[in-house]
Amino acid sequence: MTEKKDINPFLKQALELGPPLAFFLIYLRLRDDNFVIGGTEYSGFIVATILFVPLMLAAMGILWYLTGKLSRMQIFTAFMVIFFGGLTAWFNDERFFKMKTTLVYGSFSIILGIGLLQGKSYLAYVLDEMLPMRHEGWMILTRRLCACFTVLAVANELVWRTLSTDLWVKIETFGFPIALMAFLMMQFNVLQGYMDDPDQQ
Structure with missing residues (x-):
């Protein structure tokens, strides 16, 4: 079993809240733009969503490394973000x-x-x-x-x-x-x- 470790609560909050805030800021920056990737045009919202997924996974990976534990709620939420983020990119919707x-x-x-x-x-x-x-x-x-x-x-x-x-x-x-x-x-x-x-x- 992975040993549970203590972590600075402010750092923990930053890792948990950072990705949604990053998505918000990226969206504000890209919302009026369109991007052509592989011959397909994507809105700024879609690109912000695509960027959000690895940001969230990186933050969760750091959190797991520092604490030795992820809650079931965090794992479930991560799965939903990956799944629906993937559908958003795949169907461009x-x-x-x-x-x-x-x-x-x-x-x-x-x-x-x-x-x-x-x-x-x-x-x-x-x-x-x-x-x-x-x-x-x-x-x-x-x-x-x-x-x-x-x-x-x-x-x-x-x-x-x-x-x-x-x-x-x-x-x-x-x-x-x-x-x-x-x-x-x-x-x-x-x-x-x-x-x-x-x-x-």
Whole structure:
């Protein structure tokens, strides 16, 4: 087994958030341009998507090298980015990459929902070591996060189908992550009463 290593939290955040921010900046630079590659014309969005995939893989590789571990969520998200980034480039159709966000959030919602139907919290399975909490708290958080992911999946569909690509890129890069982070912070404040006290164990 690979030994888990400590890493500077700011460096970890930079490696996790860097690729989406890089995609945003590359898109802003290339959005008005068209490129001919192998006889096929690609928009700036498509080229930004193609460049984003190796950037994200490089960041994940560095993160794995430094920490000795990648979460299941990171691996799944990477797979979706590679798969839909590939479809976007192959079919020269930006809709595939935009749909990726819907399927990521939707998949998380379905996975958590399956666990809830079984009376389990798959969220606790992933995060229990980092966040000690009683079963009741995990079930509440899982139900709420399942609903949150469903809302984000629906919101992404509405955004990319009805608004401009410029707005979708901004909402995808900043809006959805900030909304999810704010939601989680509110939940953790509400669920403080369910936290395990290690001093009492």
